Amino acid sequence: MKVAIIGTVGVPANYGGFETLVEQLVRHNQSEDLQYAVYCSKKSYSDERWVYHGAKTEYVGLNANGIQSIPYDILSLMKAAKKSDVVLILGVSGCAFLPVFRLFSKKRLVINIDGLEHRRDKWNKWARRFLKYSERQAIRYGDVIVTDNKGITDYVKNEYGKDSELIAYGGDHVLQDISAQEAAGILNKYGLTAGDYSLAICRIEPENNVHTILEAFSRMPDKNILFIGNWDKSAYGKEIRERYSAFPNIKIQSAVYDLRDLNALRSNCQFYLHGHSAGGTNPSLVEAMFFAKPIIAFDCIYNRESTENKANYFSSADELVKIINNTTLDFKGNASSMQEIADRRYRWETIARQYEKLYHY
Template identity: 25%
Template sequence: MNPPLDLGVFGARGIPSTYSGYETFLTTLLPELVRRGHRVTMYCRPGEVDGEGPYEGVDRVVLPAVPGKSLNTLSHGLVASVRARAARHEVLLVVNVANAPFCALNTLTGQRVLLNTDGQEWLRGKWGRTAKAWFRLGARAAKHTATGLVADCAAMARVYEDEFASPSTVIPYCFPVASFEPDRSVPGQFGLEPGGYDIVAGRLNPENGTDGVAAARASSSSRLPLLVLGRANYDSPVQRRLDDLARHDERIRLVGHVADRATFLSLLALAATYVHAHSVGGMNPSLVEAMGAGALVAALDTPFNRETVGAAGAYFAPGFGDLAAVLEDLQAR
């Protein structure tokens, strides 16, 4: 048996949380590492966790960050890299490639750093030109500033190999529950019946396509409501478009973020179809969760989604023009 490690973690908001894929991933992984005998410290952002006490054995340390969509991530990453160096952790797990430049401090002073590169942040519509340039800088620097890179799917590993000559180890996300039995009373809490709605979930960023799915529903003849789960942490044009669509079409039902995982998974499992329109990420945890919960999946046709879903779902084209037909065909099977 390998000796226990002293592991430091930063780059995400904090745990427990299901706000994004990073938080969902770390909320599952870190307590499991503690159960296996390792010492784990998570460096969290202010306002994202309730206090600094341990969560399922994971030490949580709240560090300061400058408010703002971009500065919050970068300032916290810089402070966390310094604090992690001072704490002398044996290994660091860092998420978000924007933090790659800060990892130089740790690797150059002898700490081993594992960097989870995640998706193509430099393509995300919510970022301005400067932020996109920083993400691309981080992607280029990652192979020099981290001991090793982890991609969540082979398609993302190929992006880093082809664009940045950076090799990665592929470690896909998983559904950590051996079997899941949905609570059939959950849809009723939202005024719905099991099998009587479609669902789309994700942060309300442009590249996640939530508003495109809703617009496709608004222009279709489908009688099923579309349940929209998710929110944005900034003034999102996607939120504004969804608000407008929902005002004019009662089938579009905006729920916001559903934090309780049993409720979230039950909604996915009991929907007629889970629609996944993410375009620039790697393997998305919400898609994995939908599959694990037993949802019928219709996904945007991307290499990342095809690698995740394989033959277990159906695909629609960018632009959403064929989405209604794909859903009709899938639900008729």
């Protein structure tokens, strides 16, 4: 069976939740009967390769993100229609083309609709309308709809009257076997002491409550935080960095992709803070859960579902301050629950098998 995967930058994965998903699906394919073909952006890879961990790679000469993402997905779909038995579509931006696609192809479509993109604050009115239209076409023409969080599963059922398959993201790829000496060296590089800092990692966007978290720590000079993100990508990020970088207990760090560095930083933090308020199950949250550290997450249905209501939750800077300073809370129970949930729900081996079941007619 030939399965095309479209809608991502491609493989090898350099960043992004969908890119990591594709990487892990390919790496965990153990079936001789299943052949993946991953559609990749020629703009993102200087060295083209024809095979990656057993998967074929097909290159499209457009950017996978930004304004070109729509024609990128459409061209990928047109190529995949000729070469595949099943098309796995990640995201809805190219799904506006599906009414036309269905005129000339009856290939099985498995579509992960992502995290309700049309509700995100970063899009203007017209972009939101387009994304909502694309989502509607995905639901109408997809043979199987995949959701990554029960909150989105319920949304699809209530909004469209359609059932979907709930498959989350994995996170165990971040686990690295590093020595205490190496970890200490990594912490020293970032100016940190084990157990004496909180950690937050995210894209720097308003919906991720970056300002809320940093405002809380600006009121707690005895509590340290390392906040990792893409601060230069937006006016919001630059303004927030300028506002809070003067506080000695707040360390503002640009994006970190080295898994060994991330392993040491996650393994030795006191708390992991997760401010995402939209988007279903977030990969960075799932990854953090494997490290058995207390997680304090923004209070929304997606985060509560991902953590099974066993983390601590905040909805304002005041609440976050109170939680961190409350010595009576069962943070050890929080930490052990996060690891247990991650082991049970968020391992890539399980998730790869769940996707593979969807390809069969």
